[in-house]
Amino acid sequence: MAAGDFAISAKVHRLLKRRWLRAEQLQVGVTEGVVLLRGRLGAEAAGVDLDDPAVRGRFLGRLRRDLLSVSGVTEVVLDVGGAEDGGGRWIGTGS
Amino acid sequence: MDRNRELTSEKADGVASRAGGPSGLLIDAYREARQALRAELEHHPGYADLRQRLGLLHLALGEWPEAQASFEEALGIHPGYRAAYYGLRASLLLQGALDPRDEPNPPGDAPQTDEALWREIDRAYRDEASGKSPEPEGQALPGLVRSHYAAAFAARRGDAAAARRHLLEASRESPTSARILAEAGLLRPEDEEIGDGALEALRSLLWLPFAEELYGYIGRTYAAGGMRAEAMASFDRAYLVRPSGAALACRQAEAAAHFGEEDRVLSLLREAVAAEPGYARARIALGFECAAQGYHDEGREQLEEALRLAPGYADVRYNLGLLRLENGREEQALELFRSALGLNPSYVPARHSMASLLCRLNRHEEGLQEYERLLRQGFQSADMLVHMGRAALALGRADEALQYLERAGFLNPDAPAAFYYLGVVYKAKGLRRKAQCAWRRYLETSSGWEPLPEPGPGGAIGPCSGPAV
Numbered sequence: 001m002a003a004g005d006f007a008i009s010a011k012v013h014r015l016l017k018r019r020w021l022r023a024e025q026l027q028v029g030v031t032e033g034v035v036l037l038r039g040r041l042g043a044e045a046a047g048v049d050l051d052d053p054a055v056r057g058r059f060l061g062r063l064r065r066d067l068l069s070v071s072g073v074t075e076v077v078l079d080v081g082g083a084e085d086g087g088g089r090w091i092g093t094g095s
Numbered sequence: 096m097d098r099n100r101e102l103t104s105e106k107a108d109g110v111a112s113r114a115g116g117p118s119g120l121l122i123d124a125y126r127e128a129r130q131a132l133r134a135e136l137e138h139h140p141g142y143a144d145l146r147q148r149l150g151l152l153h154l155a156l157g158e159w160p161e162a163q164a165s166f167e168e169a170l171g172i173h174p175g176y177r178a179a180y181y182g183l184r185a186s187l188l189l190q191g192a193l194d195p196r197d198e199p200n201p202p203g204d205a206p207q208t209d210e211a212l213w214r215e216i217d218r219a220y221r222d223e224a225s226g227k228s229p230e231p232e233g234q235a236l237p238g239l240v241r242s243h244y245a246a247a248f249a250a251r252r253g254d255a256a257a258a259r260r261h262l263l264e265a266s267r268e269s270p271t272s273a274r275i276l277a278e279a280g281l282l283r284p285e286d287e288e289i290g291d292g293a294l295e296a297l298r299s300l301l302w303l304p305f306a307e308e309l310y311g312y313i314g315r316t317y318a319a320g321g322m323r324a325e326a327m328a329s330f331d332r333a334y335l336v337r338p339s340g341a342a343l344a345c346r347q348a349e350a351a352a353h354f355g356e357e358d359r360v361l362s363l364l365r366e367a368v369a370a371e372p373g374y375a376r377a378r379i380a381l382g383f384e385c386a387a388q389g390y391h392d393e394g395r396e397q398l399e400e401a402l403r404l405a406p407g408y409a410d411v412r413y414n415l416g417l418l419r420l421e422n423g424r425e426e427q428a429l430e431l432f433r434s435a436l437g438l439n440p441s442y443v444p445a446r447h448s449m450a451s452l453l454c455r456l457n458r459h460e461e462g463l464q465e466y467e468r469l470l471r472q473g474f475q476s477a478d479m480l481v482h483m484g485r486a487a488l489a490l491g492r493a494d495e496a497l498q499y500l501e502r503a504g505f506l507n508p509d510a511p512a513a514f515y516y517l518g519v520v521y522k523a524k525g526l527r528r529k530a531q532c533a534w535r536r537y538l539e540t541s542s543g544w545e546p547l548p549e550p551g552p553g554g555a556i557g558p559c560s561g562p563a564v
Contacts, residue, residue, distance in 0.1 A: 005448075006417035010386030010394060017380075018352050020319055028410070029444020030417065031451045034478045038443050040139070044349075045315035046124065046131035051138040077476040079443075 004072040005030040011070045012037075019063060020044045026080070033074035035067050041080040124316040124325070128152055143173040150182050151309040154189075155301040162186040175203030178305045181213045185303055188220045195225035209337075212236060212304050219248055228252060239268050239338045240304070250297035258297060259289045271340045275331045300332060307333040311346050318350040326350050341371030345380060360384055368397070375405035383414075409435040413445045420448075425456060443474050451482060459486040477507035484516050493520050504536075511541035 008030045016023045022042045029036040041050050041060075050056050060078060067076045132149045139145065150165030166183035169176050180201045187193035199217050207213070215236050222229035229248045236244070246261035262282040266273040276282040281293045301309065314329030330346040344367035351359040364384055367377035378401040386394030395418055402411045416431030432449035435442055446465050453462035463486045466479060480503035487496035497520050503513035514537035521530035 004421065006414060006421050007386060007391075009414055009417055010383045013383040014352070014387040017349060020315060020353070027442060027444050029413070029447055031444070031448045031478075034476075036444050036447060036476070038474070040142075042135065043131070045312065045319040046127040047316055047319055049131065049134055051134055075478055077478060079474060079476075 005032065008033065008035065008070055008072050012067060015066055015070070019059075019066075020048060030073075033072050034077060035070075035073050035075070036077045036079065038079040124313045124320075124329070125152065125156060127316055128313060141172055143169040143176055143179065146172065147176065147179050147182065148309060148312060150179065150186070151301065151303075151306050154182065154186055154303070155306065155309060159186050159190040163190070163192075170202070175205070177201045177203060177207050177210065177213070181217060182303065182305070184217055185220060188217075188224050191224065193224075195221040197221075209304055212240060216244060216303060219244065223248065223251065228254075239265060239272065242268060243272070243335060243338055244302060247297055247300065247302045250294045251302075253294070255288045255290075255294055258294065259287075262289070265338075269338065269340070271334065271343065272338060275334060279328075279331065300336060302336055304337040307337040307339075307342065310336065311342075314346060315349065318353050323350065323354065339371065339374075341367040341374040341377050343367075344370060345377050348380065348384075357388065361388065361390075373404055375401045375408065375411075378404065379408070379411060407438060409438040409442050409445065412438070413442065413448070416445070417448065420452065425452060428452060441472065443469060443472065447474075447479065450479075454482060454486050454489075457489070459489045462486050463490070475502075475506065477503040477510045477513060480506065481510065481512045481516065484513070484520075488516065488520065493523060496520055497524075504533075508536075509540045511537050514540065 009028065012028055012030065012035055013023060016026065016028070020043050022040070022044050025040040025042055027036070027038040029038075041056075043050055048055070048059070050059060060080070064076045064078065067073055129149070129152055132145055132152065136142070136145050136149070146165045146169035150162045150169060153159075153162035153165055163183060163186040166179045166186060169179035170183065173179070181199070184193060184199060188195070199214055201210070219229035229252075242261045242265035246258045246265065249255075249257035249261060259282065262276055266276055266282055273282075279293075279296065281296060282289065300306075310329050310333035314326045314333065317323075317329055318326035327347070327350070330343055330350070333346065334340075334343040344363045348360045348363035348367070351363060361381075361384055364377060364381040367374065368381055371377065378397045382394045382397035382401060384394075385391070385397060395415075398411055398415055398418070401408065402415060405411065412431050412435040416428045416435065419425075419428040419431060429449060429452060432445045432452070435445040436449070439445075446469055450462045450465035450469070453459075453465060463483060466483045466486070469475070469479065480499045484496045484499035484503065487493075487499060496516070500513050500517045500520065503510055504517060507513065514533045518530045518533035518537060521527075521533055
C-alpha cells in the first residue's frame with residue numbers, strides 16, 4: 001500500500017535535517033513504507049565524525065531506530081556505506 | 096550573550112564559550128571544522144566540495160598557501176568548479192602571487208548564478224592589490240551587495256568614514272542589514288565614525304560571496320554544540336558576505352529545528368519564501384516541513400512551485416510523484432518518476448518506486464525490468480528482492496522467483512514475506528519439507544504482522560500480493 005509514502009518522505013527529510021545530515025548528497029526514497037537512504041553520509045556540522053567506524057555504527061543504529069519510529073515506516077534500507085549490521089538487513093556498498 | 100561583543104571579539108580561531116555549559120568549557124568551531132574536514136577528506140579524498148570548504152576555512156584563517164593548495168586540489172578533481180577557481184584567485188591575490196592585471200578566465204562553459212558578482216569582487220581585490228581604491232560599485236552588483244562590499248573594502252584600506260557611509264546605505268536599504276549591523280556593533284547611528292573594533296571586525300570577515308557556505312557550516316557547528324548565540328552570529332556573518340534574507344532565514348530555521356522549536360521553523364521558512372519567492376531551496380524546505388507537520392496543501396503548493404522554479408531538481412519530481420500516488424493518480428506518478436530518472440538515471444528511489452508501482456498496476460514485466468536495472472546498478476535489498484520474486488511469481492516464472500526469494504532470505508533472515516513466498520514456491524514445486532521450513536521461519540519472524548491478504552490474480556503459482564518485508 002503506497003498511502004502515506006509522501007508524508008513519510010517529508011518526515012524523513014525533516015529528521016535528516018535535525019541530524020545535520022547533508023540531504024543533498026543522499027537519495028531519499030519511500031516505497032510502500034520502506035525507507036531507502038542511499039549515497040554519501042556527511043554531516044552539515046563539524047563535530048560528528050561519521051568516518052569513525054564506531055561513531056558511524058552508533059549513529060546509523062540511532063538513525064535507523066528513529067526512522068522506524070516514523071508512523072507508517074515498516075523497514076529501513078541504508079545503502080550509505082558501513083551500514084551492515086551483521087544480520088544482512090542493511091547493505092552497504094562501501095564509501 | 097552580548098551579540099555585539101561576540102561578533103566583534105571573536106578571534107580568527109573562533110574560540111567562544113559554550114553558552115550554558117560548564118564554566119571554562121570552550122568550543123573552537125574553526126578548529127573542529129578543520130579537523131572534521133581533514134578527517135572526512137582522509138576517507139573521501141575525491142570530494143571537491145570538501146576541499147573547497149577547507150580552502151575557504153584556510154582563507155578565513157589567513158592561511159593563504161594552504162588555501163591555495165586546497166582550491167587547486169578541488170580544481171584538480173573538478174576542473175569546472177568555478178567557486179574554487181575564484182577562491183584560488185583570491186588566495187593568490189592576497190599572497191601577492193597573481194598579477195592584478197590578470198582578468199579572470201574561469202574554466203568550463205556554464206557560468207554560475209552569482210558569477211557576475213564573483214567577477215566584480217575579484218576586480219575589487221585586484222584593484223586593492225594594485226594599490227587603487229577598490230569601490231565595488233559595478234553595474235553587476237545589486238545595491239545591497241554593493242553597499243556591504245564597498246564598506247568592507249573601505250574598512251580594509253582603513254577608510255572609516257567611507258565604511259560608515261556604505262554601512263548606512265546598507266542599513267537604509269535592508270532592515271535585516273540594519274539589525275545585524277546594529278547588533279554586531281558595526282554601525283551605531285549616533286556615532287559619526289565607526290570605531291577601530293568595528294573596522295577590525297569588518298576586516299576579519301572573509302569577503303567572498305561563496306564564503307557564506309563556510310559561515311553557515313561554522314554556525315551549524317555552534318548550533319550542534321548547543322551554542323545558539325554563536326550560531327546566530329555566524330549565520331549573520333554569512334548574511335554580511337552574501338546578503339540574502341531568505342538564506343539567513345533558512346539557516347535560522349535549521350537551528351530552530353535542532354532546538355526543537357517547530358513553530359519557529361515554519362515561520363522562518365515562510366519568512367524565507369516571502370523574502371525571496373524565487374528561492375527554490377526555501378520552498379523545498381518549507382514544503383517538506385509543512386507536509387511533515389500536517390499542512391499537506393501548503394506542502395504540496397510549495398513543492399509544485401519549487402518544481403516550476405527549478406525543473407532540474409530530480410528529488411522534487413520524485414516527491415511530487417509520491418504525492419500523486421497518494422492521491423490515486425498513478426499515471427501522473429509514473430510520469431514524474433520517469434522524468435526524475437531522465438534528469439538522473441542513477442536516482443535509485445525513483446526507479447524503485449516506479450518498479451513497485453508498475454507491479455501494483457499488474458505491469459509485472461516492466462516492473463521486473465526496472466528492478467533488474469537496480470540490481471545492475473549495484474543496489475539490492477531484501478525488500479526489493481521479495482517484490483521481484485512476487486513479480487516473477489505473477490508472471491508464472493517459479494524458478495526465477497525462487498532465485499530472488501532465496502537471495503532475499505539470505506540478505507535478511509528476518510524478512511517474513513521472503514519466507515512466506517518461498518514456502519509458496521517450494522510447495523508448488525512439490526518440495527514439501529522445504530516449504531514447511533520456510534513457513535516455519537515465516538511464522539517465527541512475522542509476529543505482529545497483519546494477516547496475509549487474499550492472493551491476487553495473475554499468478555500461475557501463487558499470490559502476487561502479501562505482507563511487506
